[in-house]
Amino acid sequence: RRRFIIDCDPGVDDAIAILMAVSEAARLDEQILAVTTVHGNVPLELTTKNAMKVLDVLPVQTPHFDSRRIPIFRGCASPLIHSAHEYFPWHGLDGLGDAGLQDAESRHVESEHAALAMIRLCKQYAGEVTLVCLGPLTSVALACKLDPTFPASVRQMIVMGGTTRAKGNVSLTSEFNFHKDPEAAHIVLSSFPQSYMVSWETTEQHTVAWEFMEELLKQAEVSCSSLGTFLRGITRPFLREKDRWRGALICDAVAMAVAIDPEVVMSVNECFVDVELHGRYGRGQTVIDWEGQLKEKKEVGAANVKIVEKINMDRMHEMLLGIVK
Numbered sequence: 176r177r178r179f180i181i182d183c184d185p186g187v188d189d190a191i192a193i194l195m196a197v198s199e200a201a202r203l204d205e206q207i208l209a210v211t212t213v214h215g216n217v218p219l220e221l222t223t224k225n226a227m228k229v230l231d232v233l234p235v236q237t238p239h240f241d242s243r244r245i246p247i248f249r250g251c252a253s254p255l256i257h258s259a260h261e262y263f264p265w266h267g268l269d270g271l272g273d274a275g276l277q278d279a280e281s282r283h284v285e286s287e288h289a290a291l292a293m294i295r296l297c298k299q300y301a302g303e304v305t306l307v308c309l310g311p312l313t314s315v316a317l318a319c320k321l322d323p324t325f326p327a328s329v330r331q332m333i334v335m336g337g338t339t340r341a342k343g344n345v346s347l348t349s350e351f352n353f354h355k356d357p358e359a360a361h362i363v364l365s366s367f368p369q370s371y372m373v374s375w376e377t378t379e380q381h382t383v384a385w386e387f388m389e390e391l392l393k394q395a396e397v398s399c400s401s402l403g404t405f406l407r408g409i410t411r412p413f414l415r416e417k418d419r420w421r422g423a424l425i426c427d428a429v430a431m432a433v434a435i436d437p438e439v440v441m442s443v444n445e446c447f448v449d450v451e452l453h454g455r456y457g458r459g460q461t462v463i464d465w466e467g468q469l470k471e472k473k474e475v476g477a478a479n480v481k482i483v484e485k486i487n488m489d490r491m492h493e494m495l496l497g498i499v500k
């Protein structure tokens with residue numbers, strides 16, 4: 176049985192990714208061990224409230240799965256080193272499209288820190304846990320430092336973040352999740368023997384057609400009105416950007432599709448990947464040894480990252496539709 180931990184900063188695309196994971200885990204009889212929250216799209220208190228709202232909107236219960244019992248752990252409120260708190264209002268000021276959603280009263284947050292919970296759960300289920308990281312990597316990096324044996328206990332590590340062509344979405348060269356905490360991204364990539372990286376450019380190439388999104392929203396309204404209201408409310412900022420993108424850019428859902436079913440991956444590049452920590456324009460930039468230059472000089476060992484280039488969009492569409500079924 177596969178088990179998941181979702182580390183996230185909801186975030187509209189995080190929310191959709193979580194809903195996808197809940198519906199697929201229920202369908203496949205898998206377990207979501209925890210949702211852990213981190214600073215990112217909005218401050219930690221809001222990402223945590225948002226995680227509660229997301230888990231509340233899709234109460235799924237099967238003989239082996241109960242989404243109401245998925246525990247939520249609060250992680251780091253700020254980056255490891257720098258203290259800059261810049262927030263980008265893409266997801267609305269509240270992180271979920273300013274849709275006026277009610278707090279999830281029935282939910283509570285565990286007292287254990289997310290980094291400690293990750294270590295404990297990955298040890299308890301050694302070799303079984305897929306860790307999906309959808310926000311800045313601060314808490315995961317902290318877990319790596321607290322317990323250097325933690326990365327080896329994880330079955331599969333999936334990171335949404337970084338760039339493949341140094342085309343940043345928040346600075347000239349860096350992607351939001353890496354930009355928010357470059358040191359954490361560096362620690363994580365260098366601690367895990369192997370991670371899947373779903374970059375900004377890859378997600379840009381896997382947008383979901385507007386017509387499909389509209390159909391999804393309609394089906395949600397028919398199958399469950401609260402889910403319909405929720406999805407329509409949170410996706411309003413996307414729909415406002417219709418002219419800018421070919422389709423809805425749901426970065427974290429692309430990474431979640433890879434976590435749920437690694438078979439969706441149609442092509443990868445295996446390389447050594449690191450993150451630049453200095454520089455006027457380059458801080459937070461993803462650095463990739465495309466030609467194996469560092470490896471040749473024996474400055475690095477084996478490739479540490481599978482850079483996801485292409486995924487099967489039909490499968491991802493199925494997973495999205497699973498939310499409303």
Ligand code: BDR
Binds near residue numbers: 188216310375426427
């Ligand atoms: C990433 O940044 C956030 O705004 C999204 O939730 C996603 O995780 C994309 O760069």
Ligand code: CA
Binds near residue numbers: 183184188216310
């Ligand atoms: Ca995110």
